[in-house]
Amino acid sequence: MDFPWFVWPICLFFFTFIIGILAPISGVGGGVLFVPLATALFPINLDFIRGTGLIMALLSALSSAPQFLKEGLANIKVMAPIVIVSMIASVVGGILGLWITNNVPSGKEYVEIALGIVLFMIFAVYLFSKRLENPPERKPDFISQALNINGQFYDRYLDETIKYRTSRMPVAIPAFVLIGLLAGMFGMGAGWANVPLLNLVLGVPIKVATSTSMLVISVNDASASFVYLANGALLPMIIIPCILGTTIGARIGTKIATRTKPQHVKYLVMAIMLIAAVVDIEKGISGLKIF
Amino acid sequence: MNIGKEPKAYVDPANLRFAKTMEVMTLIGLATFALVGILYFSGIHDLDSLRTVTQNWNKPSAEFWSVTTGASIGGIGWFMHHWSFSDALCMLCVGFLGLVPFFSIALTLPKALTRYKVVFGILTIEFAVIVIWSLMFGAGGAG
Numbered sequence: 001m002d003f004p005w006f007v008w009p010i011c012l013f014f015f016t017f018i019i020g021i022l023a024p025i026s027g028v029g030g031g032v033l034f035v036p037l038a039t040a041l042f043p044i045n046l047d048f049i050r051g052t053g054l055i056m057a058l059l060s061a062l063s064s065a066p067q068f069l070k071e072g073l074a075n076i077k078v079m080a081p082i083v084i085v086s087m088i089a090s091v092v093g094g095i096l097g098l099w100i101t102n103n104v105p106s107g108k109e110y111v112e113i114a115l116g117i118v119l120f121m122i123f124a125v126y127l128f129s130k131r132l133e134n135p136p137e138r139k140p141d142f143i144s145q146a147l148n149i150n151g152q153f154y155d156r157y158l159d160e161t162i163k164y165r166t167s168r169m170p171v172a173i174p175a176f177v178l179i180g181l182l183a184g185m186f187g188m189g190a191g192w193a194n195v196p197l198l199n200l201v202l203g204v205p206i207k208v209a210t211s212t213s214m215l216v217i218s219v220n221d222a223s224a225s226f227v228y229l230a231n232g233a234l235l236p237m238i239i240i241p242c243i244l245g246t247t248i249g250a251r252i253g254t255k256i257a258t259r260t261k262p263q264h265v266k267y268l269v270m271a272i273m274l275i276a277a278v279v280d281i282e283k284g285i286s287g288l289k290i291f
Numbered sequence: 292m293n294i295g296k297e298p299k300a301y302v303d304p305a306n307l308r309f310a311k312t313m314e315v316m317t318l319i320g321l322a323t324f325a326l327v328g329i330l331y332f333s334g335i336h337d338l339d340s341l342r343t344v345t346q347n348w349n350k351p352s353a354e355f356w357s358v359t360t361g362a363s364i365g366g367i368g369w370f371m372h373h374w375s376f377s378d379a380l381c382m383l384c385v386g387f388l389g390l391v392p393f394f395s396i397a398l399t400l401p402k403a404l405t406r407y408k409v410v411f412g413i414l415t416i417e418f419a420v421i422v423i424w425s426l427m428f429g430a431g432g433a434g
Contacts, residue, residue, distance in 0.1 A: 005345045009332070047352040055385060062317040062391055069310035072302040076309050076399065080410045084417065091421055102351045147406055154300040161300045218313070218392045223418060225389040226425035229382060232364035233352040236381035237344045240328040 013241040020249020024257040026269035030246055031057040031189040036119050036276035039112060046108055047101055050187030051233035052242050054221050057189030059243055061218035068211035072153040075208060078166060079215040081143055085173055086180035090220040093184025094227035109287035115186055116281030122192050123274055129196040134162055135203040143169040153208065166202045184224040189217045305402040312395040320391060324384040331377040338376035365429030393418045
């Protein structure tokens with residue numbers, strides 16, 4: 001298809017604008033929607049799509065984290081021991097992803113198939129993971145104790161100051177490494193996995209988990225972005241309309257979400273995600289020409 | 292529900308320093324990025340013509356740059372060499388935004404408790420090594 005060049009940034013803008021609206025309403029991360037859908041719909045190489053996904057997730061985290069920090073919801077004490085290792089993992093993920101698509105024969109197809117499989121995993125997490133508003137306090141582990149990882153925030157709805165401590169950090173850290181690896185490799189923010197880990201394993205309240213997840217994403221994605229930058233996997237032609245579209249869309253989506261958060265929108269978005277997963281796997285398999 | 296009430300919880304000064312740094316630097320980065328973005332889409336001084344980009348963006352990154360500019364990618368050199376072009380300026384802005392968490396961590400160091408000074412110190416060095424290694428030595432991957 002030989003469209004004039006300017007059609008593409010306009011399409012990308014409207015595409016990410018819709019994602020921007022849907023993300024806050026459904027609670028499904030924008031990056032998680034962008035990478036598989038753009039892979040399925042646009043004739044753009046996966047390298048550039050992943051690079052853009054990473055920058056979109058980074059900017060979204062950079063824009064929201066400061067407010068969460070000021071309100072005491074995001075906590076750098078919780079973030080610090082996690083990102084010491086997950087930062088390296090996301091850089092390794094970025095290198096691995098780019099190496100496979102550029103150096104392995106049919107590497108792009110393998111990554112597309114892997115992306116589809118990861119999407120099924122994300123779908124399952126969204127479907128089955130629970131959320132604990134304020135998890136009961138558990139005995140802190142040695143890392144949490146040594147660093148005295150604790151925090152407090154004022155819950156306006158309960159009119160109460162909520163205090164918390166972390167536990168089971170040694171169990172959570174290896175999981176964060178794996179998530180960092182996937183985030184770097186596929187260019188997705190990793191809120192879908194960070195939040196349940198922070199909430200259910202480390203035992204921090206759900207509001208702190210969603211906010212601190214933004215801090216973890218900002219550090220992981222920022223470090224991985226240098227790998228994509230150094231490898232030329234970032235194109236202004238894609239990044240600029242996508243950032244603009246998501247930013248404007250998210251503002252509208254957030255306003256809608258504060259008034260209504262219909263459950264069926266979440267299911268609709270999850271269904272779209274499933275279709276994207278199937279399309280990505282199908283694209284990968286047909287590219288391999290094994291059938 | 293008590294919307295509008297002041298927060299009644301203690302917020303660590305290190306959290307506040309981190310937030311302030313992140314907020315200010317993100318704002319500067321985004322404003323610069325917007326200006327450079329306008330320059331890029333005006334097509335006045337682009338390294339790659341806008342048409343060439345869309346005709347070749349289905350190629351892997353290494354092949355894309357080789358076909359469109361003849362450049363062999365890897366590290367900062369390939370776009371610093373063309374720094375005056377708006378494409379390269381956009382990439383520099385992205386690099387600046389990527390450094391926001393680094394500066395946030397580094398500038399929080401003095402406000403942090405002693406044990407966190409060590410943790411943030413390690414994080415700062417780690418981040419710096421990643422950036423230098425990626426930009427100076429190409430980081431591996433596509434090239």
